[in-house]
Amino acid sequence: MAAKKKSYKKKKRKQSPFIILLIPVTVIALYILINQHDDKREPSGNYNKDIPAKFIPIYKAAEKKYGVPWYVLAAHHRVETRFSNMKTMVSPVGAEGPMQFMPCTFVGWKHPSCSGLGKGNIPKKEKENPAVIRKYGGYGVDADGDGIADPYNIYDAVFSAANYLAHNGAADGNLKKAVYSYNHSNEYVKEVLHFVKMYKNEF
Template sequence: MKNQEHKNRKKLAYKKRNTSPIKILLIPVGILLVYFIVYGGFIGYNEFSKEGMEEIPSQYIPIYKAAEEKYGVPWNLLAAHHRVETKFSTMDPLVSPVGAEGHMQFMPCTFVGWSHPSCEGLGEGAIPEKEKTDPSVIEEYGGYGVDGNGDGIADPFQLEDAIFSAANYLSNNGAADGEVEKAVFAYNHSDKYVKDVLYYADKYKEEPEKRKTPM
């Protein structure tokens, strides 16, 4: 009987210790700290609007941020291009009717280089598949394709390569120097395209009252 009473007292003392007001208050503080570390401090999610957090697939965000770090092109601009081009890679197949390829819809001649002997017209070309992803061939012909994940190939159908290549293109056309509209127009010569991309770029970073819906 005494042993049972002793056990009961120990259980009660344990419950009191672990349900103290201080410990209860520490739980939400801990949650907020984790939230800040993951979403605010280390990864930089504090730069995202509510819509950006809801619409952009979280697995793509570190790639946009890494490309921004390397090429100086804003992460939200890369996210906007990704959204407009393939709805965050949900377009199936990732080839347009005119021959643009991959997650960020590069024409083969833009990816490999317009000085390739087969490049003319809209830029679909007749580039051998092996040459399309060879960084040395791309360097030779002055293309914008890059090996974003370090696997030795530059593939528009590989997500890191596609996003880094888009950042490379936009950077070379002025986006890293603040000429964002000019760079977006170079990517696709359409005023509506520019308007749509800038809308999403703004939407993913700015507050709702500062946005305008696309026409």
């Protein structure tokens, strides 16, 4: 009897570690499954409200000058670079800065090097020169008055985006058309307008 009990106890001890290990592993797996998320999913309401306060005066100053609602500019900034929080401010196709301007759109498509998608081969001195931008019909703006129109400068970038959107109808109520002209993608329009609605209603 004692031997049988001993044998039974040994057998029970062999199974116990597996059961003990299985329970937390199952719990962890269920937790991960329930809480996993897709980065493409629309963010929660609390995240949507999180426009960095430092940018709002810039959006509103650009709205005052160009008539493009500030929350439209905020939505573009959010979609383009997550409010300037992307690892790089240059896209795979060559769009630059917080608002992701193609160089030829910023400087002007009349520039001799501009063709195709608009990356061009524009020297930095020309790209940042307001006189050159005027010459080639670009949308780049020197918003902070330092004599340089810099697509990487948040003031210049936001004002340039407002300038572009205004010229494409955003200041006249043709918002969907203007947003489409910015990226030529219906999915892009849908995403930007989602944030436009969110910011308009929550701020």
